[in-house]
Amino acid sequence: MSDEGNSAHVPDGQPDPVIVGPGLKAFKEEAYQEATNATPSLPADKKNPTDDDAPSYFANIPGVKAEALDTTQTRSQPRRRKMSSGEELLRRLSLTGDASPILPELDPRSQHPGLKLSGRLISAAFCIPYKVQHKAGSDWELKPRSGTSALFDSFKHLASKETQWSHTLVGWTGEVEPILDTKIPLQQAVANAAAKLPTNATAAGPMGINKAAAPIPVNVSQHPPSNPLIDGISVEKAERERLDQQLASSQYGRILPVWLSDESEEPHDSILLKDQGRWRRYAERELYPLLHYKQHGPTDGRSEQRWWADYTRLNQLFADRIAADYQEGDVVWIHDYHLFLLPSLLRQRIPNIYIGFYLHSPFPSSEFVRCLAKRKEVLTGVLGANMIGFQTFSYSRHFSSCCTRVLGFESNSAGVDAYGAHVAVDVFPIGIDAQAIQKAAFGEPGLEKTVEGIRKLYAGKKIIVGRDRLDSVRGVAQKLQAFEIFLERYPEWREKVVLIQVTSPTSVEEEKEDPENKIAGQIANLVSTINGRFGSLSFSPVQYYPQYLSQQEYFALLRVADVGLITTVRDGMNTTSLEYIVCQQNNHSPLILSEFSGTAGTLPSALHINPWDLVGVAGAIDKALKMPVDQRKDQHLKLYKHVITNTISTWSLMFLHRLLTNLSSFDQSVATPALDRGKLLKQYRKARKRLFMFDYDGTLTPIVKDPQAAIPSDRVLRTLKTLSADPRNAVWIISGRDQAFLDEWMGHLPELGLSAEHGCFIRQPRSEDWENLAERSDMGWQKEVIEVFQHYTERTQGSFIERKRVALTWHYRRADPEYGAFQARECRKALEDTVAKKWNVEVMAGKANLEVRPTFVNKGFIATRLVNEYGSEPGDAPEFILCLGDDFTDEDMFRALQKFNLPQDHVYSVTVGASSKQTDASWHLLEPADVIGTLQMLNSTSYQDR
Ligand SMILES: O=P(O)(O)OC[C@H]1O[C@H](O[C@H]2O[C@H](CO)[C@@H](O)[C@H](O)[C@H]2O)[C@H](O)[C@@H](O)[C@@H]1O
Secondary structure, eight states, X not given: OOGGGXXXXXXXXXXXXXXXXXXXGGSSHHHHHHHXXXXXXXXXXXXXXXXXXXXXXXXXXXXXXXXXXXXXXXOOSOOOSOOOHXXXXXXXXXXXXXXXXXXXXXOGGGGOTTXXXXXXXXXXXXXXXXXXXXXXXXXXXXXXXXXXXXXXXXXXXXXXXXXXXEEEEEEEOOSOEEOOOTTSOHHHHHHHHHHTSOGGGSXXXXXXXXXXXXXXXXXXXXXXXXXXXXOOEEXXXXXXXXXXXXXXXBTTBEEEEEOOOSSOOOTTOOEEEXXXXXXHHIIIIIIHHHHTTOOOOOOOSHHHHHHHHHHHHHHHHHHHHHHHHOOTTOEEEEESGGGXXXXXXXXXXXXXXXXXXXXXXXXXXXXXXXXXXXXXXXXXXXXXXXXXXXXXXXXXXXXXXXXXXXXXXXEETTEEEETTEEEEEEEOOOXXXXXXXXXXXXXXXXXXXXXXXXXXXXXXXXXXXXXXXXOGGGOHHHHHHHHHHHHHHOGGGTTTEEEEEEEEOOOOHHHHTOTTOHHHHHHHHHHHHXXXXXXXXXXXXXXXXXXXXXXXXXXXXXXXXXXXXXXXXXXXXXXXXXXXXXXXXTTOOXXXXXXXXXXXXXXXXXXXXXXXXXXXXXXXXXXXXXXXXXXXXXXXXXXXXXXXXXXXXXXXXXXXXXXXXXXXXXXXXXXXOBOOHHHHHHHHHHOSSEEEEEOXXXXXXXXXXXXXXXXXXXXXXXXXXXXXXXXXXXXXXXXXXXXXXXXXXXXXXXXXXXXXXXXXXXXXXXXXXXXXXXXXXXXXHHHHHHHHHHHHHHHSTTOEEEEOSSOEEEEOTTSOHHHHHXXXXXXXXXXXXXXXXXXXXXXXXXXXXXXXXXXXXXHHHHHHHHHHHXXXXXXXXXXXXXXEEOSGGGHHHHHHHHTSXXXXXXXXXXXXXXXXXXXXXXXXXXXXXXXXXXXXXXXXXXXXXX
């Protein structure tokens, strides 16, 4: 599925022991010492950290401000030892293992009637944590699915008594396999299956490594290679129901399997599962490479079309399964790129559903995402969520930037405004179940023997350990090349260092099906070269094992390492590095970590390397091997603290807590409500005297790239004409546009009143003359503004100046969005520091523009003047005022209207845009089309009333 799938920690099918507060053990040096002595629990007096420890804890939790959440001073509970902020937070988030619920005053659900304190949580992940095997007429066989162990551990945690959630997991069955005929000996079955794989992909590896020399016993029968192309399995309805029953209760909660097939699931129908690998294809051949900065050569696009159809169907089937089980108030948490479309598909079915989405993979720069043919569909699909989480800040920044560049949505580091809704974007680096790893790595019988066995085999040698999947993004080739350079440049280490590199088969669909197995071939060549150059008859400096490891073998290997070496060239989060740190709690061996791994940001104490700088990696290996004990201990302490405070349970709860906080802060009760059209219509019908004030760009017409192209449609003109033809209606356009533009496009509607350049010019209804309110003002400032604008135009590709009679506008919509916005901030500052200090002018930030105009007049001034003209006293004032605008300059009108003492139900100030927008308007409409629709509704009633 994703990068944490690198881990070898497989679910064992057994319920986990109750885990007691892993996070709390990391605060104190003494506590660390205790923990690192491999004693399973700390003495009672060491179990609580002190206040001094809080800052370091918070430094590890992105986005959590200790001050903001520390309420220890205000609580009226009996005084105990004062808790640290971190401890208090953990307790409140039930991370301490005492299963205490989040206190009501901190729980965002208490602010929101739809959100309950303890509720149902539906997780959606591509595959369920079991491999299912089918034999007609009998129970399904369920085997633990390897990979993505961190995610599966998170499900375990959410389903455990440690949280208050009732957890349901929705996931694909995975490729259903038939149960092998038991009459064929297992070894024969394995051989048959292996025969279907490329010859150089067998367990012993292409270079014929002598398995007798393997440091770890390899039991291939535990992981027989499976054939992903199992075809034509027919599954009856009763059999599907039987699987439902078998999965109804598990250590992961209730599991609802999704059946992916072409057939509709009619009662009594059997479904045929064929070419099951097709459900992965779009995600793993198109999305996975793209997310990892890999691009295909051009194709005729036909296969991609088919894969896309499957991808869409898979997401739809997930949506159907969730919608059928959904109850109001449920929270849905969707995982990873196989399910990018699911948030929007679900929202179409259930508009008010609460959805969080988490991407386990990297997210590349918009320059890459732009290459995807379905870029818009993918981005808008995921934007159906309320919050989207990423492993690192740079991935989240890339995503927000993509939404701006590809979709034209406004975004910042907090989120994206999409289709009138705010979608929060946040960062949650994933963790591991540190305590379970600790138990597995130190508490299992027999493991010490395996550790001793490896040590003996390489006695007198330093052991570098690498353990990766055989995907091209894991940087195994770079690692071997760097190791070769290391042996070349540091000859003193020859014969004294061994690199044990274990690679499990790739999970990437495209690479799995590569008949030439290019990566495996490349690795094999590199291994042979290095061993040929630097090895001898009795020793090979690279011990290469292309195979699965058992959990025991894996942890033993991580424990004996003198250096952990991770050279991945792109990686969402590398959980092997986190597991290595837990396993090194006695040895304190250094970790060399690629800066291209998402984990690097959370592990600053590792030795960071650039995997493309082979000489640099070689130097880091030398440095790690020579590192003094004190330095090793110090570095490891920091790494270890991070791993055991940022566990998979803290990750899960942080994500959900933030999701709920976001949901409550964007609660409709605090946002601007949608215009109540019923109320509007009622007052409109009652009123005999009505005043309309409309902004133009972004209100009557959508925003477009070229200002000259934003011309009113026929529909807009007809609507305005009908509205203004009613003698009870005074209709005004109050715009930043100049006279020439308004005359050209609306001048032929004599009943309209027009105001140009933010109030500098006015044309009364049924008049052809324009009043110039700026007539007597000194325009000397224009020259200075032009000079500043020109300076920025020359330096901002795509920007241009619009010269009006009075106001001047610098446009940057066609420039790079981020650079344009940056230059606009600089330009504004330059103007405010110079021209605006000298002259009575205002610098305003509009929609991808900066405008300068005199301060003596603005749209609010015109609104005030019109209300006064049409009558502002009771009995004389218009009984219906509708004022609509979309940008900052229109807020002056909304504020002006508040100053009149008019009955509330007579005045409708409406902003066009998201309900989450900061505004002084009382109502909102989403887009210009809604504005015209509303006016047409009023027109139709006017007509009936006559
Ligand atoms: O007060 P308004 O009627 O909303 O006019 C404000 C400015 O609108 C125009 O620019 C904006 O709309 C353009 C067309 O959609 C768009 O390309 C540009 O990026 C927007 O800033 C107009 O060009 C300005 O003169 C108006 O002041």
